[in-house]
Amino acid sequence: MHLPKILGGPARLAAALAAVALAACAPKNETLRTLESVVLRDSVPVDATLWLDHAGRAWVGRAGSLTAFDTAGNALGGMAVPLRGTPQVLWTAKGRTYLRTAGAAAVANAQGRQAGVRRSEAPVAADPRGRWVYTATRTGSVLGLSPETLAARWGWPDAGSAVTSLAVSPLGDRVYVALAGNSARQVNAGIEIRDALSGRLLSTFLTDAGMKALQVGPDGTLYGVVGGSVMALRHGPEGLKQLWVRKMGGIGGPDPDALRVSPDGARVAVLERGRSLHLLAAADGKVLQESKRAPRDAAWDASGRLWVLGAREIRIVR
Numbered sequence: 001m002h003l004p005k006i007l008g009g010p011a012r013l014a015a016a017l018a019a020v021a022l023a024a025c026a027p028k029n030e031t032l033r034t035l036e037s038v039v040l041r042d043s044v045p046v047d048a049t050l051w052l053d054h055a056g057r058a059w060v061g062r063a064g065s066l067t068a069f070d071t072a073g074n075a076l077g078g079m080a081v082p083l084r085g086t087p088q089v090l091w092t093a094k095g096r097t098y099l100r101t102a103g104a105a106a107v108a109n110a111q112g113r114q115a116g117v118r119r120s121e122a123p124v125a126a127d128p129r130g131r132w133v134y135t136a137t138r139t140g141s142v143l144g145l146s147p148e149t150l151a152a153r154w155g156w157p158d159a160g161s162a163v164t165s166l167a168v169s170p171l172g173d174r175v176y177v178a179l180a181g182n183s184a185r186q187v188n189a190g191i192e193i194r195d196a197l198s199g200r201l202l203s204t205f206l207t208d209a210g211m212k213a214l215q216v217g218p219d220g221t222l223y224g225v226v227g228g229s230v231m232a233l234r235h236g237p238e239g240l241k242q243l244w245v246r247k248m249g250g251i252g253g254p255d256p257d258a259l260r261v262s263p264d265g266a267r268v269a270v271l272e273r274g275r276s277l278h279l280l281a282a283a284d285g286k287v288l289q290e291s292k293r294a295p296r297d298a299a300w301d302a303s304g305r306l307w308v309l310g311a312r313e314i315r316i317v318r
Contacts, residue, residue: 030290030291030292030293031289031290031291032277032279032289032290032291032308032315032317033289033317033318034315034316034317035305035316035317035318036071036315036316037313037314037315037316038058038069038071038072038073038313038314038315038316039073039312039313040060040069040073040312040313040314041073041075042312043311043312044060044062044296044309044311044312045062045063045086045296046273046274046294046296047086047273047296048060048061048062048086048296048297048309049061049086049087049088049089049296049297049309050296050297050298050299050307050309050314051066051088051089051299052299052300052301052307053068054302056070056071057069057070057076058071058299058307058309058314059078059089060309061081061086061087061088061089062086063085063086064080064081064082064083064087065078065079065080065081065087066078066079066081066087066089069314073313073314079108079112081099081101081106082114083099083101083103083104083106083117084101084102084103084104085101085102085103085104086101086102087099087100087101087106088100088101090105090124090126091126093126093130093147094130094147095109095110096108096109096110096115096147096148097112098124098126098133100124102121103119103120103121104117104118104119104120105117105118105120105124105133105135105150106118106150107133107147107148107149107150115148115149116146116148116149116150116151117150118135118145118150120135122135122136122137122138122163123135123136123163123164123165123166123214124145124166125166125167125168125175125214126168127147127168127172127196128168128169128170128171128172129172130147131144131147131172132144132145132146132147132153133145133146133147133150134166134168134175135166136163136166136177137155137158138162139158139159139160139161139162140158140159140160140161140162140163140177140179140187141155141156141157141158141159142155142156142159142163142166142175142177142194142199143155143156156194156199157199159177159179159187159192160182160185160186160187161179161180161181161182161185161187161189162179162180162182162210163177163178163179163180164178164179164180164210164211164212165178165210165211165212165213165214165224166178166214167214167215167216167222167224168196168216169196169216169220169235170216170218170219170220172196173195173196173197174193174194174195174196174202174235175193175194175195175196176191176192176193176194176214176216176222177191177192177193177194178190178191178192178207178210178211178212178214178224179191179192179210180209180210181209181210188206189206189207189208189209189210189211190204190205190206190207191204191205191207191211191214191222191224191233191240192204193205193235193239193240202239203238203239203240204239205233205239205240207226207231208226208227209226209227211224211225211226211231212224212225212226212255213225213256213257213258213259215259215260215261215268216261217261217265217268217282218261218263218264218265219265220234220235221233221234221243221265221282222234222235222240223259223261223268223282224259225255225256225259225270227255228247228248228255228256229245229246229247229248230245230246230248230256230259230268230270230280230285231244231245231246232244232245232268232282232285243284244284244285245285246270246280246285246287248270248272248278255272256270256271256272257271257272257273258270258271258273258297258298259271260298260299260300260306261282261300262282262300262304262306263300263302263304264304265282266281266282266283267279267280267281267282267288267306268280268281268282269298269300269306271295271297271298273295273296273297274294274295274296275292275294275295276290276291276292276295277290277291277295277298277308278290279306279317289317291308293310294310294311295308295309295310296309296310296311297309305317305318
């Protein structure tokens, strides 16, 4: 990760809790198999975010800042984020760190200084080849932004509907554009699959509402949230085909906020911030583990362990 360098290596885990002890105090519906627990000295807000870097540090985002913690829960330092709202680290590439808040996206250089910002609530997605950063306009035109400054470089034709989410195939050859739908312009809710080189529409997969939180697994499987359900789709010769749908929660309950696909593509973490987290099997959507301990965010590390940020701790789940 290319956030500012912080002096001092990560400390050894000093706050590990035994799995038996954790199970004894776990509430009902708590089935996360916790390996370790990193205790934080101060509580974090419900909208706090979590990012893991390659040095083993956990970066927690709060309004206006990002703070790094070692595996003993010690704060190692951090960086100010001059954007309104809580920053979420999206990805890093070529010495740059890409962030977003509710109302803007930004890129920071290797020294942690802001190199560019785009003030918009539209989703952003990375090009695996590093050529562009994808985003959209209010009327559904997909834009290619400079990866260095986030300045607009090109745009595709207006789709006639707001874009609820974006994702890019692992090879960078297809862009998935989720549309909210617009009855006045006779545009249905769905996912447009577009050729990344030309913007040509390849096919459309219709949905009941605009799909949110699109994530692509390493095998190309596309995951997203529609209302209170998580859906898995696979691209084929005739476009996207539904693999499975998993309903999360009951009628009137909150919809999932985010998805996190494991590095090997075998599991999907489904997050409802401040309420619950479910671990699903990517193959069929089966619920493997769940937690009702008000998770704030979750992130996978390179070894395939899930780190779950709570109010005053980070749990590492196998």
